[in-house]
Amino acid sequence: MGAVRTKRKPRAVREQQMLDAAVQLFGQRGYMAASMDEIAERAGVSKPLVYLYLNSKEDLFGACIRREATALTEAVRSKVRPDMPAERQLWEGLRAFFTHTAQHPEGWTVLHRQAHTQGEPFAAEVAAVRAEFIAFVAQLILAAARDRAAPCARGDGGPGERHVPALPEHEATGLAEALVGAAESLAAWANATPGVTAHQAAATLMNFAWAGLGNLMEGRAWSPSAA
Amino acid sequence: MGAVRTKRKPRAVREQQMLDAAVQLFGQRGYMAASMDEIAERAGVSKPLVYLYLNSKEDLFGACIRREATALTEAVRSKVRPDMPAERQLWEGLRAFFTHTAQHPEGWTVLHRQAHTQGEPFAAEVAAVRAEFIAFVAQLILAAARDRAAPCARGDGGPGERHVPALPEHEATGLAEALVGAAESLAAWANATPGVTAHQAAATLMNFAWAGLGNLMEGRAWSPSAA
Known part of the structure; x- marks a missing residue:
């Protein structure tokens, strides 16, 4: 339990990492060409976590x-x-x-x-x-x-x-x-x-x-x- | 034959009518919402003629x-x-x-x-x-x-x-x-x-x-x- 907890970051920190990665990829490639797979990878999180926190690619773009x-x-x-x-x-x-x-x-x-x-x-x-x-x-x-x-x-x-x-x-x-x-x-x-x-x-x-x-x-x- | 000819306008005139209609509709509604049906109707031509002259919606947009x-x-x-x-x-x-x-x-x-x-x-x-x-x-x-x-x-x-x-x-x-x-x-x-x-x-x-x-x-x- 203790080991798992130290690996976990607070939701707010994870969300900022996702937004950082998303802004970079949207800015460099445009909305269509940026994939949720790549955003998750660059943020260092799983794709389901991105959907859990930010709901959809559209909502993620709006948050950015x-x-x-x-x-x-x-x-x-x-x-x-x-x-x-x-x-x-x-x-x-x-x-x-x-x-x-x-x-x-x-x-x-x-x-x-x-x-x-x-x-x-x-x-x-x-x-x-x-x-x-x-x-x-x-x-x-x-x-x-x-x-x-x-x-x-x-x-x-x-x-x-x-x-x-x-x-x-x-x-x-x-x-x-x-x-x-x-x-x-x-x-x-x-x-x-x-x-x-x-x-x-x-x-x-x-x-x-x-x-x-x-x-x-x-x-x-x-x-x-x-x- | 003579009657058909008087109804026909030169291609250049028809094309300008199509572009006029397309610019209006693209400008008012955006690319996605403007339909080729409506563009043809506003230009007073048939939809197949729009495709014959300007090939596709993308090419029509480029021409505009x-x-x-x-x-x-x-x-x-x-x-x-x-x-x-x-x-x-x-x-x-x-x-x-x-x-x-x-x-x-x-x-x-x-x-x-x-x-x-x-x-x-x-x-x-x-x-x-x-x-x-x-x-x-x-x-x-x-x-x-x-x-x-x-x-x-x-x-x-x-x-x-x-x-x-x-x-x-x-x-x-x-x-x-x-x-x-x-x-x-x-x-x-x-x-x-x-x-x-x-x-x-x-x-x-x-x-x-x-x-x-x-x-x-x-x-x-x-x-x-x-x-």
Whole structure:
């Protein structure tokens, strides 16, 4: 009895091993080509145990998506503190994003590519996480715009504390869509391109984004007539 | 004989009707859910004729991807003339991109989402078109950077006509990846958001991108120490 017990690992540990193996294989080969036999073998467990714990290949795939999405979201949020200036929040968030996707390339492939290939409910789960990210980035952009607009608005003798923000909310959402799309594209490129570090990818996007956003927040919008 | 002939349309016309119907149904329902029966019905032809002309559902899907990719590429390239200033090329290219994706929402869904769901060879075909787009945008960014760097470099008494560009080539590729990723994300958002016009989406991205790129090209890179 004692010998058997020392060989046994807690269920939570086994499950993480299964998810580790599954994310690797799904990411490298795609959902269809990854077999439950191979996932069990790589996890060092029996195939019946994988089915016992995670029910089916579909459920295992769903568990992978949820785990990778949560890990990515937490990696970014843990580095972005609301008391930082917006510019620093954006930089820390981008660095955390590119560091995490570089350290977990298969996890990123599962989220960015594989999740869409198996239709619902997986595509909807990833879309929900993405929508949360975009709302988070849009709030960050709006907060930055408010910070910059505030000194003038408060100094002009207006009737109250509230002032008209320099940036309309739907414009902030559009900018957040652009920024998140750019980050997704760059993460896949950085992972596929030898020699591109997470820091470089983050700096490229910060360079691309910040001066543009910064100008917008100062009310200096680009105009077609200038081109 | 004469009556039969007047009813007949040329093969090329019939094929375009089949592709029109297929793109609509693939874009609206996805590859799996779109049936050949429905495609034939919507195209106003018999199902055997669809198979005779396009061989299989897979081949029909491939033909849709190629037609939509070619149409999008041509729509953008036709508006971007090399004699324009880089800023104008970028603006015209973005306007053409968002106008085309707004006018062909199902075609865009097929390219952006559906093509990845059926694995190879479709994902590879779309990836090849995307790589061409990115190379095109990277060249545009490099040309703009050279234009801006040239006056100083030529005035400093260097040994020849050639000068060190302000922007390294791999950095231009990274920026092009970011810009194309941002455009893809915004196009899907604009199509899904009532009231967002192609012009607005193009202006949002131009605002986001140009001031940032413009600063880079003037040698004013963003630096982490500033945040």
